[in-house]
Amino acid sequence: MKVARITALAFLVVVSAACLFADFVAPAPYARQFRDVPDAAPSHQHLLGTDSLGRDRFSRVLYGTRVSLLLAPAAALLASILAALIGGTAGFVGGWLERCVMAATDLFLSLPWLFLLITVRALLPLNTAPFTSVLITFALLGCLGWAAAARVICADARTFCQSDFILRARASGSGGFRLLWRHIVPNLKPVLYAQFWIAVPVFILAEANLGALGLGVAEPLPSWGSLLRELESFSPLSSQPWQFVPLVLLIAVVSCFHLAMKKQELSV
């Protein structure tokens, strides 16, 4: 298990490094259209061939991975912070506030998030640069993805509040913010980490889903979602297995995220 974890971590480090230094590693700019060679097979010039507009697929995979791999954790962090604030406060205060917050959370969870994202995306200003559209997409994912984690955190915070060590802390004069900050939040850390690591692949897949619908990251910036859309054109009649590279990478990265998590984090 330890070997698998180390291998997964190593893979994530290699992929992250390649993406961070994409400006040096990529053989061509991700947006450049080599219009004379659309849909080309892998060659020395284009390691993974070109897409339907003649753009170097290897470069686009590198840049697309960078976009998804950097911004998904950022969105997961935002969602985890929101979940900690909302769920933690509700669990700590309890009573009618907890009931109201949990009812709101249930309502949030019952919303069809994909349609919600599509609607919100359609309401955004049209004249946004591609990178801004990426930020908006992931910020939306972060803002909409806190509810499930908030429920877990609220339940844990409530359990802690009723535990003996908190009772002792109260008896010795601790209360309010000090009790929350010194005693409850440190104990909630494992749950928060677990929620964060679970959210990362979920947001990567959510962006991929939005991208597959054509509603994610704007052209010409690549992301895993937009790269996966290429598979729409895949046909068993003309096999181009190199088209599957983004999908294989996505599966590998998401799997590695899970393998890289400690056993106790997964069991939370």
Added chain:
Amino acid sequence: MRQRLVRLGVLLLFVAVTGAAFAQSGSQLRFCLHSEPKTLNPVLMADESSETVRYLTGGVLMRLNRLTQQLEPELATSWKVSEEGKTISFKLRAGVHFSDGTAFSADDVAYTMQQLMDPALHSPTGDSFRSAEGKVITKVEAKDRVTVIFPAPVVGLDKLFDQVAIMSASSPKKEMAVLGPYYVAENKAGSYLLLKRNPNYWKHDAAGVQLPYINSVRLDIQQNRDVEMLRLVRGEIDFINAVDPEYFDKLAAQAPGTVTEAGVSLDSEQMWFNQVASSPLPAYKKAWFTSTNFRRAISNSINREDLARVVFRGHAQPAVSWVSPANKVWFNAKLQPHAFDQKAALQMLANDGFRLQNGVLRDREGHAVEFSIITNAGNKYRERMATMIQQDLAGIGIRLNVVTLDFPSLIERITRTFDYEASLLGLVNNDLDPNSQMNVWLSSAEQHQWNPEQKTPATTWEAEIDKLMRAQASTLDQKKRKQAVDRVQEIVWQQEPFIYLVNKNAMSAVSKNLRNAHPVVLRPQVYWNIDQLSLGSEVAQNR
């Protein structure tokens, strides 16, 4: 005795199974519909699948020959349109019967017209006959003579009857009794429709053999294009009516000889700028979009040849104006597609005070030229075109933001809120007559996308288009109509309210087993001569 009976039973079953299989493979045409027909009532049909059923089953008074683009007599042996274009008189074919044996007469034409023009039914086909308020009168003069009188002239009146399937006034089977080559024998919702040969079909070939040659047509409901293509390759279906460029190339590689390219179609892809005065755009952007020089410069900066070659894999042609070159009668052959010339584009922009500074185009007031283009999410060809246009415009210092929206949001923006800058969409055109585009070109029209429903024309050239389109709609003089339509094409070419990008080619895939198939650019591309199609063996059988 019991053993004998069992043997006999097995033998009969074998004969029945093999016989059925032979009959099916020998005389059944199969192809796919991409959705279920919404109705089988010919008067109410509007979707593509329903229209397919209507084409295969409906008998019409006259039929537009999709190859020659000329009208040919069918149930009417002759017809005459009055000089003012309000009246059409038909002489009907004698001795014709519906599929259920009911005799065909002038009463059936009158009944069909009454159904078609019934305001309560909201017939999409009937709408094309509504040129003015008032009642449509059908006079039955004899069993084989009927006259239809409209309240106002209807341009292209005779051609509209190509879409009118005659219904029986007296048959107990109502709309299921048909005069076309086939009738609907079985309808398995969501799965397939089985059409069988109309035993009373009136047409015969030169040798006196009753048409159609093929005994039955099976229409499988199949949304997935990949599956449809695989089925063609496996020989499970006989043709694909309209093939995408990507699938065309794959089929050409996998099953050479099955694909045919009939040439450029009537369909176009175009972009336009929002010129609505009340739109929530800043004033300087409105000034850009209403400038002819700006629109011409954008048009000249787009490499249409590349769009056709890369996005449509060479299966499209650079577009010229709003009438496709496929329209042999109405296309203005003097016009050529706008050339890709970014130097000329920059010169035109300079005339309007734009200047290129450090690779960024700026207007007279110093605003960097940046705008967004919206198109419908999920249409990969449009998304690719927009991305290529994005790179082309970067060549003259313009930043283009490509935005894909779900279709309802897009329609909301282009028809109600007008909160958009440019849009890229396409037009599927089924009608050759330019009159069918009155709802686009009149400045007061809803579909006048760049600036719809104007009370008075916003520009002199729009006023001229209004005048010319009304003039062509109010005369039956073909020469005058052609002159007016040619001039409208010139104005549109010069002013570019729509920047026409490409006209897609009409492509089909046809199994080698299917004979007499001559795919054309007009819909339905492959089965327009359905009664002449043959799978080989059934001609001999029918004899």
